[in-house]
Amino acid sequence: MLGAALLSSGAQAPLPPEPRTPALLLGAAWYPEQWSEARWEADLQLMQKAGITFVRVGEFAWARMEPTEGQYDFTWMDHAVRAAEKHGIAVVLGTPGATPPAWLTQRYPETLRTLADGRKDHHGDREQFDFTSAKYRELLGRVDEQMANRFGHDANVIGWQIDNEIGNESYGEDTRLQFQDWLQAKYGTLDALNTRWTTEYWSERYTDWRQIPIQESYGNPGLLLNWKEFVSDTWRSYDRFQLDILRKNADKRQKITTNMMGWFDAYDHYTVAQDLDFASWDDYVGTGHLNLARNGAAHDLTRGFLRKNFWVMETQPGSVNWSAANNALDKGEVRAMAWHAIGHGAQAVEFWQWRSALNGQEQYHGTLVGADGTPVPLYGEVQQIGAEFAKAASALEGTSVDSQVAILQDYESRWAINWQRHNRVFDPVTTLLEYYEPLRARARSIDIVQDTAPLSRYKLVVAPALNLLTPAAVANLQAYVRGGGHLVLTQRSAMKDEDNSLFPERQPGPLVEMLGARVEQWYALDKAVPISGSWGSGEDHVWAEQLSVRSPETEVLMRYGKSNGWLDGQPAAVTRKVGKGRLTYIGAGLDGATLPRAVAWMLEQSGLQPVMPGVPATVDVSIRSGAGKRIVLLTNYDSTPTSVALPHAMTDILTGKTVSSVTLNQYGVAVLQ
Ligand code: GLA
Ligand code: GLA
Numbered sequence: 275m276l277g278a279a280l281l282s283s284g285a286q287a288p289l290p291p292e293p294r295t296p297a298l299l300l301g302a303a304w305y306p307e308q309w310s311e312a313r314w315e316a317d318l319q320l321m322q323k324a325g326i327t328f329v330r331v332g333e334f335a336w337a338r339m340e341p342t343e344g345q346y347d348f349t350w351m352d353h354a355v356r357a358a359e360k361h362g363i364a365v366v367l368g369t370p371g372a373t374p375p376a377w378l379t380q381r382y383p384e385t386l387r388t389l390a391d392g393r394k395d396h397h398g399d400r401e402q403f404d405f406t407s408a409k410y411r412e413l414l415g416r417v418d419e420q421m422a423n424r425f426g427h428d429a430n431v432i433g434w435q436i437d438n439e440i441g442n443e444s445y446g447e448d449t450r451l452q453f454q455d456w457l458q459a460k461y462g463t464l465d466a467l468n469t470r471w472t473t474e475y476w477s478e479r480y481t482d483w484r485q486i487p488i489q490e491s492y493g494n495p496g497l498l499l500n501w502k503e504f505v506s507d508t509w510r511s512y513d514r515f516q517l518d519i520l521r522k523n524a525d526k527r528q529k530i531t532t533n534m535m536g537w538f539d540a541y542d543h544y545t546v547a548q549d550l551d552f553a554s555w556d557d558y559v560g561t562g563h564l565n566l567a568r569n570g571a572a573h574d575l576t577r578g579f580l581r582k583n584f585w586v587m588e589t590q591p592g593s594v595n596w597s598a599a600n601n602a603l604d605k606g607e608v609r610a611m612a613w614h615a616i617g618h619g620a621q622a623v624e625f626w627q628w629r630s631a632l633n634g635q636e637q638y639h640g641t642l643v644g645a646d647g648t649p650v651p652l653y654g655e656v657q658q659i660g661a662e663f664a665k666a667a668s669a670l671e672g673t674s675v676d677s678q679v680a681i682l683q684d685y686e687s688r689w690a691i692n693w694q695r696h697n698r699v700f701d702p703v704t705t706l707l708e709y710y711e712p713l714r715a716r717a718r719s720i721d722i723v724q725d726t727a728p729l730s731r732y733k734l735v736v737a738p739a740l741n742l743l744t745p746a747a748v749a750n751l752q753a754y755v756r757g758g759g760h761l762v763l764t765q766r767s768a769m770k771d772e773d774n775s776l777f778p779e780r781q782p783g784p785l786v787e788m789l790g791a792r793v794e795q796w797y798a799l800d801k802a803v804p805i806s807g808s809w810g811s812g813e814d815h816v817w818a819e820q821l822s823v824r825s826p827e828t829e830v831l832m833r834y835g836k837s838n839g840w841l842d843g844q845p846a847a848v849t850r851k852v853g854k855g856r857l858t859y860i861g862a863g864l865d866g867a868t869l870p871r872a873v874a875w876m877l878e879q880s881g882l883q884p885v886m887p888g889v890p891a892t893v894d895v896s897i898r899s900g901a902g903k904r905i906v907l908l909t910n911y912d913s914t915p916t917s918v919a920l921p922h923a924m925t926d927i928l929t930g931k932t933v934s935s936v937t938l939n940q941y942g943v944a945v946l947q
Contacts (some may be wrong), residue, residue, distance in 0.1 A: 276380065276830075277668055279707075286630070292680070293724065294430050295364075295433070295529070295621075296327065296336045296667050296670035296671075297583075297621065297667045297670045297672070297673075298341050298611075298616065298621065298622070298625045298663040298664075298666060298667040298669070298670055298696065299327050299328050299364075299621060299622035299623075299624075299663070300324075300325055300327050300328075300622070300623060300624075300626030300656070300659060300660045300663050300683050301326060301327065301328040301329060301330060301366070301625070302321060302326050302329055302330075302333065302586060302624060302625050302627065303317075303330050303622070303624060303625070303626045303627040303628060304317070304321075304329040304330065304331055304354075304358075304609045304627070304628045305330070305331075305334070305335070305340040305627065305628075305629075305631065306331060306350065306357075307332075307335045307350065307431065307560060307632045308632075308634075309629075311350070311353060311405045311780070313647065314353075314357050315357065316363075317628065317629065317643070317647070318357055318358055318360070318361040318363060319361065319487060320649065321361065321363055321628070321651075321738070322361040322362060322363060322370050323657065324468065324642070324653060324656050324657040324781075324796060325656075325657060325660015325661050325663065325873055326363060326656075326660070326662050327362070327363060327364060327660075327663075328363060328364040328366055328432065328624070329358055329363055329364075329365055329366070329628070330354075330365075330366045330368060330435060330587070331351065331358075331367055331368065331439070331622060331860045332366075332368045332369075332421075332487055333368025333369070333371045333372060333438045334352075334368075334370065334371060334372060334434060334438070335368075335370055335371055335374070335693065336370035336374055336375050336378075337375035337376070337416055338350065338416060339351070339370060339420070339421070340375060340417050340420075341375075342377060342797055343377060343378070343381065344416075345394055345455075346417070346420045347897040348421070348424050350421065350426075351421075351424075351425075351807075352424070352454060353368075354695065355425065355428060355431060355645050356430075358430065359429075359430040359844055361615065363656040364431070364432045364532070365428075365430055365431050365432065366431070366432060366433045366434065366435055366626075366909060367391045367421060367425055367431055367433075367434055367435070368434070368435045368436075368437075368438060369414070369417075369418050369421065369435070369436050369437060369516050369520075370414075370417060370517075371403065371410075371414045371512075372398050372401055372415075372437050372438040372439070372440075372773060374397075374402070374403055374410070376740040377394060377906040379396075379397050379402065379803045380397075381410050382410075382413070384402065384404070384407060384408045384409060384448075385403055385409050385410040385413070385441060385505040385582075386402055386404060386515055387403055387404040387405070387443070387444035387445075387446070387449075388444050388445050388446030389445065390445050390490065390671045391447075395442075396661055396706055399944065400634065400722075401438075401439075401440070401441070401442040401479050401638045402436070402442075402447070404444040404446060404449065404595050405440070405442070405444055405449075405450050405509065405512050406444060406448060406449040406581050406924060407444075407448070411512070411515055414516070415515060415516070415519055415833070417518050418519045418520065419519050419523065421773040422519055422520050422522070422523035422524050423523050425522070425524075425636050426523040426524030426525060426528065427524070427525055428628060431526070431528055432532060433528050433529040433551075434520050434524070434528060434529075434531070435511070435530075435531055435533055435554070435587065436513050436514075436517065436530065437516075437517045437519075437531060437691070438532070438533060439514070439533055439535055439556060440512065440532060440541075440546075441509075441538060441540040441541065442541070443490070443505055445490075447502060447673030449488070449804065450487070450488055451484075452508075452526055453486070453488060453501065453877070453942075454483045454484060454505050454937075455483075455485050456504045456507065457483065457486060457500060457504075458483050458501075459501060460500070461708065462484065464480050464481065464482075466644065468480060468775045469656070470775070471494050471495075471496035471773070472494075472496070472722075472775065473895065474822075476492070476673055479496060482770055484626055488501060489501060491693065492693075493692070495693065495694075495770075495773075495775070496773045496774050496775065498689070498693055498774065499686060499689065499690070499715045499742075499774040500776075501544075502541070502542070502685070502686075502689055503542070504882060505709070506541040506542035506545040506546060506685075506793040507545065509541045509545075509546050510545050510546045511847040512790060513532055513546060513549060513550070513801070514549050515839055516883075517530055517549055517550070517889070518750070521614070522694070527713060529552055529556045529589070530550060530551045530552075531550050531551060531552050531553060531585065531616070532546070532550060532554070533555060533556050533581075533587035533588060534546075534547075534552050534553065534554065534555045534556070534576065534758055535555060535556055535704050536555050536557065536572035536575065536576070537568075537572060537575070537830070539685055539688055539689065540684040541685075542684075542686070542734070543575075543685065544579060544684075544685070544724050546579055546581075546732070547579035547687055548621065548921070550579075550833060552582070552583070552584060552585065552621075553576050553577070553579040553580050553584040553585075554576070554581065554584055554585035554586070554587035554622075555572065555573075555576045555584065555585075555586065555587060556586075556587055556588035556589070556626070557569065557572065557573075557588065557589045557590075557611075557615065558584045558588070558589065558590050558594055558667060559590060559594075559598075559603065559611075559929070560594055560596070560597035560598075561564060561597040561598045561599045561600070562599060562601070563603060563604065564603070564607060564611050564614070564911075565590075566608070566708050566894055566911065567710055567711040569611075569652075569716065570614065570618055570710075570894070571681075571707055571710045571714075571720075571722060571869070572708070572722055573586075573614075573619065573620065574618055574619075574675075574681075574721060574722040575683070575722045577618065577619045577674075577675065577721070577722075578721055578722045578723040578724070578727070579726070581672050581721075582619075582674065582721065582920070583619045583620065583621045584620060585620060585621055585622035585623075585624070586615045586620050586622060586623045586624060587622070587624055588624055588625070588944075589611065589612070589615075589623060589624065589625060589626065590603070590608075590625075590627035590639075590640050591608065591625045591627075591640040591641055591642050591650075591652055591656070592608060592637055592640040592650075592652045593628070593639070593640040594640065595636050595637070595638040595639040595640075595694070596880065600638065602640070602652075603924050604940075605655070605939050605941075606655065606939075606940065606941030606942075608652060608655055608656070608659075608945060609655050609656075609658060609662075609941065610909045610911070610941040610942075610943060611661050612898070613659075613662075613908060613909055613945070614660050614894060614907075614909050616666075616670065616898075616907065617806075617894070617896025617898065617907035617909070618894075618896075619674050619675045620900065621658070622648070623673050625656065626639075627639065627641055627821065628641060628642055628643065629641050629643045629644075629645075629647065630645060630678055631646065639757075640652070641821050642656055648829070651915055656662060657688070657733070662928055662943075662945075663930060665927060666927045666928065667938045667947050669903065669905055669927050669945070669947050670898060670905060672901030672903070673894070673898035673899055673900040673901060673903055673905055674898060674899070674900055675719050675721070675897070675898060676719060676897075676899050676900070677717070677719040677720055677721040678717065678719070678731070678732055678733045678734065678736045678882060679713055679717040679719070679720050679731070679732060679733065679735075679736070679877075679880075679882070680720070680721040680722070680724060680729065680734075680735045680736070681706060681709060681710060681713070681720055681721070681723075681724075681727045681735075681736050681737070681738065681739075682727075682735060682736070682737040682740055683702075683706055683722055683723075683724065684724045684736075684740070684742070684747075686692040686741075686742040686744075686772075686774070687702065687740050687741040687742045688702040688703070688741060690741045690742045690774050691739060691763060691766060696817075697798035697799065697817055698814050699816055700766075700798075700816050700817055702738070702739050702741075703765065704829075705739045705871065706722075706738045706739070706763075708723075708738070708864070708869065709736050709738050709873070711867075712869055712870045712873040713736065713873050713877075714875055715881075715891065716873060716874065716884040716885070717734075717884070717885060717887040717898065718895050718897050719885075719896075719897055720884065723745075723852055725737065725743065725747040725750060725751065726744070726746050726750050727748060727750075728816060729751075729754040729759060730754065730757055730759070732759060732916050733759065733760065733880040733881060733882050734759075734760050734762070734875070734876055734877065734880040734882060735751075735754060735759055735761050737751075737761065737762065737763050737764065737767055737816065738764045738767075739764060739765060739766040739767060739769055739810050739945065740763060740764075740767040740768065741766050741767065741768075742769070742770040742771070742772070743768050743770070743771065743772075743783065744771070748784045748785070750783070751785065752784075754787065754845055754855070755848055755853075755855040755856070755857050756853060756855060756892075757851050757854075757855065758854035758855045759855050759856075760855060760856040760857075760858070760876065760879055760880040761855070761856070761858070761860070762856070762858040762859075762860065762876055763771055763782055763785070763859045763860070763881065764859075765818075765819050765860065765861050765862070765863060766781075766796070766817065766819075767781065767782055767859070768781050768782030768783040768784070768785055769781050769782075769783065770783075771783075774929060779792075780791035780792040780793050780794065781796075782820070782859060782899065785857065786824075788806075788850070788852055788857050789828065789848065789857050790823065790824050790825025790827055790828035790848075790850050790857055791821050791822060791823045791824055791825070791828045791850070791859060792821070792822060793819045793820065793821055793825065793847070793861060794820045794821065794822045794844075795819070795820045796817065796818070796819045796820075796861075797817070797818045797819075797838065797840065797841065798816070798817060798821070799814065799815060799816055799817060799818055802814065802815050802835075803819075803834055803835065803837040803862070804834065804835030804836065804837065805833065805834055805835065805842055805846050805862050805864075805868060806833060806835060807830070807831050807832035807833055807847070807848075808831045808832065808845070808871075808872040808875065809831065809832060809849050809864070809868040809869075809872045810868055810869035811867065811868070811871075811873060812863050812864065812865040812866070812867035814834070814846070814862040814863045814865070815863055815865070817847075817861050817863055818834065818837075818841055818861065818863070819861030819862070820834070820840060820841050820844045820845075820861070821844065821845040821846065821847075821848055821859065821861045822844075822845065823845060825850065827850050827851065828848050828849070828850040829848060829850065830845045830847070830848055830851050830866070831846075831847040831848060831858075831875075832845070832847035832848050832860075832862060833845055833846055834847040834862065844861035845861070846860075846861050847860045847861060847862060847872075848857065848861075849879075855947050856879060856880075858876070858879075860872070862923065872924050885897070886906075886921065887919050888919060889908075890912065890916050892911045892912035892916060893908055893909070893910045893911070893912060893918055893938065894907075894908065894909045894910075894911065895907070895908060903943060903947060904947070905927075905947050906920075906924065906944075906945075906946045906947075907944070907945050907946075908936065908938060908942075908943065908944040908946070909938075909941070909942070909943050910938035910939065910940060910941065910942045911938060911940065914940070915937050915939050915940075915942075916937065916938055917935055917936070917937045917938075918936050918937075918938070918944075919934070919935045920933065920934050920936070922934070925946065925947045926944055926945070926946055927946065927947055928943070929947050930943065933946070
């Protein structure tokens with residue numbers, strides 16, 4: 275049974291028949307296996323006092339769960355789950371694949387991964403297993419099954435995390451055989467593979483599947499892409515076999531996730547996420563301070579994996595231990611960051627970790643209690659978050675982010691550009707964020723989704739550097755524009771097909787006809803190029819595409835000024851009305867002068883009004899709606915107090931007052947209904 279703290283949002287209501295997961299959860303990563311049981315009670319008391327409503331347990335404890343092969347010990351875990359329950363603290367259990375016991379890799383060395391240079395990984399760190407090893411899955415499956423049997427119907431266990439931050443690949447012989455089999459299943463014949471990879475290039479032609487190597491950063495573009503797709507499918511199946519075991523043995527109310535890592539791109543997150551119940555990610559700032567655009571967009575990205583609310587499965591209690599300078603976030607910043615996450619659709623915020631092990635690799639990482647087991651200064655701030663989550667949970671119940679603007683991103687396009695950047699400062703994520711920031715400042719809610727997602731709900735869809743288009747994506751984008759949507763493609767878009775081959779047309783490939791314009795040539799820049807037109811005057815710094823107009827209906831919005839001769843006076847951005855829809859192509863990189871005007875133009879063309887336009891730029895505005903409610907979340911990042919006039923009188927949920935304006939100190943938060 276979950277305790278009062280966990281159900282505080284519905285305090286007056288009768289208890290539901292089954293424990294449910296509240297709309298806002300505050301958590302900590304807790305490692306009871308690192309401490310004597312006598313210590314647990316003190317920790318749990320402190321957690322309860324801080325308003326912590328769940329702990330994540332077990333993801334690195336395989337050696338404790340199975341001290342020798344086939345001998346399982348879950349007594350300690352059972353005690354931990356029961357002890358937490360007494361304090362109204364629910365449990366998310368981690369399956370332990372990230373850290374196999376020493377006996378396991380000693381007895382089965384074939385389960386260790388092979389590094390890119392051919393050496394074997396070793397015991398003593400994490401993720402040292404081979405993600406393609408059948409033996410590893412057999413051994414892990416057994417312990418997962420034991421866990422699921424033991425805790426699958428436990429009322430205090432609300433969910434599962436599979437592994438921990440998966441992503442380490444293996445490059446051994448067995449993996450290569452599996453990759454070759456994967457290719458054979460995909461292509462059927464070597465003729466098909468040879469054609470689609472253009473293996474006439476450099477005599478690459480394959481006459482036997484077993485000749486095909488693994489290439490992972492420099493190689494045939496078709497092979498590189500297929501390797502990444504194989505990796506993604508393999509991670510999906512690594513999660514999937516565990517999901518199947520858990521689902522077979524556990525109550526449906528126990529929801530299952532794996533913790534991902536924001537902009538990390540080692541696998542296609544859409545492929546891996548599709549089988550999960552919910553998406554989650556580990557949100558770390560590292561050096562410096564919260565970057566609203568980068569972090570906010572990573573929340574939106576994670577929300578986009580399954581197009582619903584997500585969890586922040588880990589975040590830093592002040593500081594980390596792995597960055598260049600592990601500075602602490604400012605006083606108040608951790609709380610602002612937690613509410614910023616909620617504003618973007620997080621249901622849970624969990625701190626990593628509760629307390630540092632006395633030994634082990636991460637002794638310097640931020641925690642909520644010190645080596646002496648008593649609260650560190652940040653504890654009080656977390657306690658405030660706990661109290662506020664309890665207050666605001668019922669208001670946020672049933673709400674999420676509702677966007678009319680989407681940004682498209684996909685892993686294939688990011689990989690394709692990163693393998694051949696052509697100008698090494700051209701970073702696809704940076705490009706996406708350049709558009710994200712001014713769009714969000716006006717629209718307040720942005721979805722980040724893949725190019726095959728349903729788009730008809732959006733008035734505006736912006737595709738920054740959408741380099742690679744599958745036939746399904748092409749059809750989706752064309753249908754979106756024909757249906758009345760406004761699609762904006764930016765530089766390097768629509769250059770390649772599903773094989774990472776160049777389209778046999780100029781950019782934007784299959785969309786040239788609809789656009790009535792095309793890219794004549796692209797240029798990596800070594801110096802700034804002036805641009806001017808409808809969006810004012812500015813400079814393009816990294817990349818420029820010379821456009822040409824081929825239809826009288828296509829309008830030139832921006833032109834290049836004098837530069838390398840080729841670009842001088844040529845179109846830099848064009849747009850065409852297509853029925854009720856519109857297709858725009860931006861071939862120039864925009865800057866601080868032109869980008870805000872371009873974005874304002876996009877919104878206007880799409881019939882969108884800026885949301886709460888008078889709010890100062892240093893205040894982040896997030897809106898969650900649903901169940902007949904509209905909640906506005908404000909966080910202030912200016913070092914001086916900042917006032918925000920509200921469009922109408924609202925209830926400040928944290929203070930209980932009705933207000934028509936709020937004044938926020940630096941890192942101040944308001945949750946308004
Ligand atoms: C070398 C090689 C060519 C080609 C060019 C590209 O000269 O001989 O095959 O790779 O570089 O600049
Ligand atoms: C990752 C891991 C955690 C911990 C933190 C430290 O997110 O999942 O186990 O190592 O980093 O920041």
